[in-house]
Amino acid sequence: MLLDINHHNGIPIYRQIMDQVRRQIVSGLLGENSKLLSVRDLAAQIKVNPMTVSKAYAYLEMEGLLLRNRGVGLFIAPLTDQQKQQTREGIIEESVKTTIATARQAHLSKEELIAIIERLYNEKP
Amino acid sequence: MLLDINHHNGIPIYRQIMDQVRRQIVSGLLGENSKLLSVRDLAAQIKVNPMTVSKAYAYLEMEGLLLRNRGVGLFIAPLTDQQKQQTREGIIEESVKTTIATARQAHLSKEELIAIIERLYNEKP
DNA sequence: CATACTGTATTATATAAGTAATACACTATA
DNA sequence: TATAGTGTATTACTTATATAATACAGTATG
Numbered sequence: 169m170l171l172d173i174n175h176h177n178g179i180p181i182y183r184q185i186m187d188q189v190r191r192q193i194v195s196g197l198l199g200e201n202s203k204l205l206s207v208r209d210l211a212a213q214i215k216v217n218p219m220t221v222s223k224a225y226a227y228l229e230m231e232g233l234l235l236r237n238r239g240v241g242l243f244i245a246p247l248t249d250q251q252k253q254q255t256r257e258g259i260i261e262e263s264v265k266t267t268i269a270t271a272r273q274a275h276l277s278k279e280e281l282i283a284i285i286e287r288l289y290n291e292k293p
Numbered sequence: 294m295l296l297d298i299n300h301h302n303g304i305p306i307y308r309q310i311m312d313q314v315r316r317q318i319v320s321g322l323l324g325e326n327s328k329l330l331s332v333r334d335l336a337a338q339i340k341v342n343p344m345t346v347s348k349a350y351a352y353l354e355m356e357g358l359l360l361r362n363r364g365v366g367l368f369i370a371p372l373t374d375q376q377k378q379q380t381r382e383g384i385i386e387e388s389v390k391t392t393i394a395t396a397r398q399a400h401l402s403k404e405e406l407i408a409i410i411e412r413l414y415n416e417k418p
Numbered sequence: 419c420a421t422a423c424t425g426t427a428t429t430a431t432a433t434a435a436g437t438a439a440t441a442c443a444c445t446a447t448a
Numbered sequence: 449t450a451t452a453g454t455g456t457a458t459t460a461c462t463t464a465t466a467t468a469a470t471a472c473a474g475t476a477t478g
Contacts, residue, residue, distance in 0.1 A: 172394075178464095180303050180435060191398040207455060217437050222456070238455045239444035256399045263395040264409050270388040273316040274381045278414045282407055284389050289403045303434095305465060332425060342467050347426070363425045364475030 173214045181216055185224035191259060193233050193244050194252040204234060204242040298339045306341055310349035316384060318358050318369050319377040329359060329367040 171188045173181055192198060204210075207225065211218040225242060228234050233255075235243045271281045296313045298306055317323060329335075332350065336343040350367060353359050358380075360368045396406045 178305050178308050182435080183303050188398070191395065195398060195400050197400075206453085208453090219438095219456085220436060223435090225455085236455065237445085239446075239453080241454055256401075260392075260396060260399055260401060260406075260409060261413065263392045264406075264413055267385075267388045267392045268410065268414055270316065271385055273313070273320060274385055275320050275322075276381075276385060278410070281385070281389075281414075282410060284385060285393065285403070285407060285410070288386065288389055289393055289406075307465080331423085333423095344426085344468095345466060348465095350425085361425065362475085363473065364423080366424060 171210070171214050173216065182220050182224040182227070185210075185214075185216075185221060186227055187259075189224065189228060190231070190233060190255070193228075194247070194255040194259070196249075196252060198244055200244065200246065202244050204244065206241055296335070296339050298341065307345050307349040307352070310335075310339075310341075310346060311352055312384075314349065314353060315356070315358060315380070318353075319372070319380040319384070321374075321377060323369055325369065325371065327369050329369065331366055 171185060173184050175181070189204070198204075204225075205213070207218050207221045211221045214221075225234065225236060229236050232245055233247070234245050237243065268281070276284075296310060298309050300306070314329070323329075329350075330338070332343050332346045336346045339346075350359065350361060354361050357370055358372070359370050362368065393406070401409075
């Protein structure tokens with residue numbers, strides 16, 4: 169799965185990497201001891217400096233989501249399904265809350281918001 | 294309406310100001326020629342340097358959303374209802390798209406996403 | 419015309435973020 | 449054991465963001 173990095177939205181690249189890799193890890197798609205893309209490979213893929221990728225991975229290790237092994241590579245940390253589910257819910261709730269706050273400030277009703285989601289969800293499947 | 298500035302999420306403060314003031318302007322709550330909070334007052338309110346606020350206002354003027362008058366103050370630009378509506382829709386769509394992308398990466402169905410919205414929309418009204 | 423507000427510019431300083439090039443540390447493996 | 453692949457550190461440099469203090473520019477109003 170490719171990462172989608174935006175260089176112009178003001179969100180630090182290493183944070184964008186963290187957010188997207190975090191979602192990959194807790195999504196359950198990657199197996200238990202899967203190897204992640206190497207620092208250099210991911211850096212090349214998204215056209216970014218290796219140290220920027222390394223920084224993102226370092227923070228994700230602090231979060232307990234992956235393990236870094238010098239000379240070997242990067243592996244998904246052993247997480248229980250419950251841990252993954254909790255993280256996944258936290259990520260989604262944070263995003264949904266932002267959207268709801270935006271909708272409220274724009275005076276959009278819950279029904280109008282849901283209508284927009286219904287429409288956009290089927291656009292680029 | 295108070296602005297909610299987060300100093301720790303990596304999003305530049307002037308962009309957070311822009312996003313929130315933009316929503317206020319196009320929401321229709323503030324009247325046609327309403328005065329906005331002065332640079333110094335807003336800066337004091339959110340505990341930020343006046344030049345950071347001035348920068349946000351400068352960009353919003355470039356977007357055509359407000360007018361800056363030295364010695365007088367800041368005023369909402371004359372916008373048609375259609376212009377406001379378009380901007381409002383653009384803001385919401387951008388936010389919704391982010392949430393949908395997050396939901397997809399977390400393998401959440403449209404129905405599950407809508408269920409979460411139904412739940413969270415009524416939490417802090 | 420003095421005063422008290424507006425918004426803006428300047429200068430200096432600090433920090434975060436990102437890049438580039440190079441070197442280092444570690445491990446698997448032919 | 450040489451090699452090629454891991455991740456990491458260092459150094460130098462650039463840019464963006466934010467602050468502080470001060471000064472400047474413009475307007476309304478007593």
